[in-house]
Amino acid sequence: MVRILVVDDQASQTDSLVILLRREGFRAEGVYSAEQAMAFLSQREVDLVITDLKMDPEDGIWLTEQIEANYPEVIVLIMTAYGTIETAVQAVRCGAFDYILKPVQLEQLQIVVERSLRWGQMRRRVKELEGRLAERDDRPRFLGSSLPILKVLEMVDRIAGADSSVLICGESGTGKELIAEMIHRLSPRRDQPLVIVNCGALPETLQESELFGHLRGAFTGATRDKKGLLAEADSGTLFLDEVGELSPPAQVKLLRFLENGECRRVGDTHVERLDVRVLAATNRDLSKAVTEGYFRADLYYRLNVIPLNAPPLRDIREDIPLIARTYLGQFAVRMKKSVPRISDECMDLLVQHSWPGNVRELRNLMERAVVVDRDSVITVADMPEQFQWDGAVMVDAAVKQKLSLKDLEKHYILSTLEECRGNRRKTGEVLGITKATLWRKLTAYQGETRDGVYAEEV
Numbered sequence: 001m002v003r004i005l006v007v008d009d010q011a012s013q014t015d016s017l018v019i020l021l022r023r024e025g026f027r028a029e030g031v032y033s034a035e036q037a038m039a040f041l042s043q044r045e046v047d048l049v050i051t052d053l054k055m056d057p058e059d060g061i062w063l064t065e066q067i068e069a070n071y072p073e074v075i076v077l078i079m080t081a082y083g084t085i086e087t088a089v090q091a092v093r094c095g096a097f098d099y100i101l102k103p104v105q106l107e108q109l110q111i112v113v114e115r116s117l118r119w120g121q122m123r124r125r126v127k128e129l130e131g132r133l134a135e136r137d138d139r140p141r142f143l144g145s146s147l148p149i150l151k152v153l154e155m156v157d158r159i160a161g162a163d164s165s166v167l168i169c170g171e172s173g174t175g176k177e178l179i180a181e182m183i184h185r186l187s188p189r190r191d192q193p194l195v196i197v198n199c200g201a202l203p204e205t206l207q208e209s210e211l212f213g214h215l216r217g218a219f220t221g222a223t224r225d226k227k228g229l230l231a232e233a234d235s236g237t238l239f240l241d242e243v244g245e246l247s248p249p250a251q252v253k254l255l256r257f258l259e260n261g262e263c264r265r266v267g268d269t270h271v272e273r274l275d276v277r278v279l280a281a282t283n284r285d286l287s288k289a290v291t292e293g294y295f296r297a298d299l300y301y302r303l304n305v306i307p308l309n310a311p312p313l314r315d316i317r318e319d320i321p322l323i324a325r326t327y328l329g330q331f332a333v334r335m336k337k338s339v340p341r342i343s344d345e346c347m348d349l350l351v352q353h354s355w356p357g358n359v360r361e362l363r364n365l366m367e368r369a370v371v372v373d374r375d376s377v378i379t380v381a382d383m384p385e386q387f388q389w390d391g392a393v394m395v396d397a398a399v400k401q402k403l404s405l406k407d408l409e410k411h412y413i414l415s416t417l418e419e420c421r422g423n424r425r426k427t428g429e430v431l432g433i434t435k436a437t438l439w440r441k442l443t444a445y446q447g448e449t450r451d452g453v454y455a456e457e458v
Helices: 011-023 034-043 060-070 085-093 106-136 147-159 176-186 204-212 248-260 286-291 297-303 317-334 344-352 358-372 385-401 405-419 424-431 435-445
Strands: 003-007 027-031 048-052 075-080 098-101 166-169 194-198 237-241 277-282 306-309
Touching: 003 011, 003 034, 011 027, 011 106, 027 034, 034 048, 034 060, 048 060, 048 106, 060 075, 060 085, 075 106, 085 098, 085 317, 098 106, 106 147, 147 176, 147 306, 166 176, 176 194, 176 237, 176 277, 204 248, 248 277, 248 297, 286 297, 317 344, 317 358, 405 424, 405 435, 424 435
Parallel strands: 003 027, 003 048, 048 075, 075 098, 166 277, 166 306, 194 237, 237 277
Antiparallel strands: none
């Protein structure tokens, strides 16, 4: 049975909630102060703590911090009659999973408790997964403990041992390549090659040759035999990033390989059989590309045997402090500097930011912060001017105007482009997105900004 501890300095509230939870089949106990709760936890095992926010002498935030520091496996829910965003953010920052409004309603309580327990189960599985990854190498891992991140990591753990194709979808900069690397490192193929191909970086005329290889004389410029990347990945894993950029001929040959494992080099009559697991990723809507005739439907279904979605950073804002501090530490060590602290005001700015470039944009910003840091504290003044404007002004304006996230992203990209005087390369670096992604977005925004802003191609 799930063990729940209820903490409230009003005895009637505590006792009523304990009775309610017991009727629902939980093993519930109650105490009447934060200090009593810590004493209880030192002697008994508990899965979940439901604590009131306003208590004397120590409140629910203090208790949450103590539990997070001493019993991190215990899940905490905060009860509050002050159902504001500020209260929720403060509780989550201290380690609480969620909060419940008082007076507690049974239906709401059931939903939040079940969701938190499921999150706890996933968190335990993910910790086991991270332990297995750490045993094998110390390369970067997918960061975060929010529910969307835990769902991705749990699915990675479940599918890693299979040979089925996986299609990883998500915006640019969300960590799709990291997901593919984790799948490979947890799979039986981990000791074999992982070959990573950026399909968007391959000219259409060379895609078939690069992927499948060619014979000498197969086309103009083919001065020698070439082994394809599929053959390089034999017995291992091939990761096709930006798979939506494949040309129609390359799509046909890839489909044939996925169906029967047959690979034929350009200009060759001999068919070679290979054993390769294919993982693919895209930031495009491939189902829409199928409908519009740009991508083969049969190939889409063959790649999409196991779909995975990498969440955008704006959907996992509670993970931003962890991700930011992790990158700060990594860059500080690399640059042989002390690890700077992020001020509360600056962290608020990071959490509010729209993040069109997702985790890649945050990573680049943290690298810049370490470079320019002088006093071991990252403040709002250390952020780029464009970033400060976006966080402090645009978000406030967006709330007042009820702008959508899509409009926020467009406004930020166009203003960044204007700030960079039309320099697309520099704009892409600031945003943390590829030139191809920026080009697609600017094409969609044509006519929505002042003349000449797209003119410079440097």
